[in-house]
Amino acid sequence: MxxxxxxxxxxxxxxxxxxxxxxxxxxxxxxxxxxxxxxxxxxxxxxxxxxxxxxxxxxxxxxxxxxxxxxxxxxxxxxxxxxxxxxxxxxxxxxxxxxxxxxxxxxxxxxxxxxxxxxxxxxxxxxxxxxxxxxxxxxxxxxxxxxxxxxxxxxxxxxxxxxxxxxxxxxxxxxxxxxxxxxxxxxxxxxxxxxxxxxxxxxxxxxxxxxxxHPATGQISTPDSTGDVPRNGQSQPMIPADGQTGQVKADSNVYENTQYGFRFTLPNSWKGYTIVTDKWEGLSVSDTQAANVVESGAKISIRHPEWTSEQPRQDIPILVFTVDQWNELQQDKFHIGAAPIGPSELVRNDKYVFALPARYNFAYPEGYQEVEDILKSNPIQPIS
Structure with missing residues (x-):
């Protein structure tokens, strides 16, 4: 990068x-x-x-x-x-x-x-x-x-x-x-x-x-005893039922997501990070349907423990695609965001592809270079 x-x-x-x-x-x-x-x-x-x-x-x-x-x-x-x-x-x-x-x-x-x-x-x-x-x-x-x-x-x-x-x-x-x-x-x-x-x-x-x-995020969902954000009474770690943002705070420097199947290892300085959940939306590439959302999925952001609204830091954002969604994205059947290039694949398992959004650090906030260095170390691994 x-x-x-x-x-x-x-x-x-x-x-x-x-x-x-x-x-x-x-x-x-x-x-x-x-x-x-x-x-x-x-x-x-x-x-x-x-x-x-x-x-x-x-x-x-x-x-x-x-x-x-x-x-x-x-x-x-x-x-x-x-x-x-x-x-x-x-x-x-x-x-x-x-x-x-x-x-x-x-x-x-x-x-x-x-x-x-x-x-x-x-x-x-x-x-x-x-x-x-x-x-x-x-x-x-x-x-x-x-x-x-x-x-x-x-x-x-x-x-x-x-x-x-x-x-x-x-x-x-x-x-x-x-x-x-x-x-x-x-x-x-x-x-x-x-x-x-x-x-x-x-x-x-x-x-x-x-x-x-920066679309407005919704309410903060409270994690259950497993550390996952509950949805409809079930243990579902990422997107809350209403699609709004949920947050999970972690004491470890390893984030493990069992819903989608990946593990992300962070430096010790990130202990106490927060997980912020949102969603990505895929828009039709057709002129007549340009504003139509045709695909969507989870967006998981790992947030530094020193992040504050007054002094924000660079998040580590991860977009989650099904394999079929990823293949359709590569075939230009829909697009995400306004950047001229698409997301870049980080790793995948049998069901999901995990990708980095294009231009995720466009504003170069505090900590963006640290995030680049973390991503160079291949910190994300699939789990079954």
Missing amino acids: KSRKKLLSLSAAAVLSLSLAGQSFAATSTFTDLEQVAAKDKIISLQSQGLVSGVSSDLFQPDAALTASQGVQMIVKALGLNLNAINFFKAPQATDYFAKANNDAWYAQSLIIAANNDLKLDTELDPNQKWTKEMFTKELLIALDGHNIMHMMKLPPIAIKDKDDITLDALGAIQAAIYKGITTLDADGNFHPQADITRAQAAEMIYNSLKYI
Whole structure:
């Protein structure tokens, strides 16, 4: 598995703080100007996670037009981008990448991060320029696609009444954003691509993007005396009856799943790990049924004991397929997720194939390199 580290020479941590400055305020209080805003709850949720900032500690200015610098910062924060894996010969400046930037401005660090994380921004970007709905949607979808989060797959045609107002190179991104529920048309079927996008509209798109990338998990199921998550009174270790997420906490550093038949050996530092259960969904590849779920199965994630919602770490995700499902996936009869490549097989037994999701570590969270090293040691073995 390839690491994305770039080897230069001077530690980025030594030359610049990675916290976004200027308009970045701690979410110590809820914004006071959201009462009439439809996306109020979404904005507050993003604020509580430190993913959006106001123009002051208590004002968000939801109806103000979004500037390019504000839009870039939203995208950088949403994708969790940083400079942790990059070393520099000299301290980077925003003007190294964007001639119209101000190196002393609040947005300088977010521009540097964006430029070093392959966001395809124009070098002539004016940080103070107001972004239209088309501009923000295009940049957001390009960023998601560029980090293998949302591959621009072939989509069914979407009727947009004001399609002629959309620039040709932005049309694909806008159609994908509509199709994935990241943005919507108005009641008349118009997108208004050339209208300035407001800060509230942009924040809502960020929220919807994260919801698409990380579908909400359900209730936590309580394990029974065997350590398995019960379903309908029976000992069934993975998917709870309602398909929602269950969790099992383990004191050993060996996870054994008797329902599907595999054993996963972890380093001693993972003792006390948690098992988080969910499901994968396979979508039809037909244009006319693109949103139809045609297959599904268990997704089992092994979570590091130091994982917290405030400081998440890289999970070890395992997708469980029947052998027939796996064969159909290889024959392109359905697809999983938006990545351009499919899952990779880890091991199999007579009934099931256990696979690693494509681009599982797209955001490179804390511990991703450790997980890569664990997976290189062939830790998963089939059991009868």
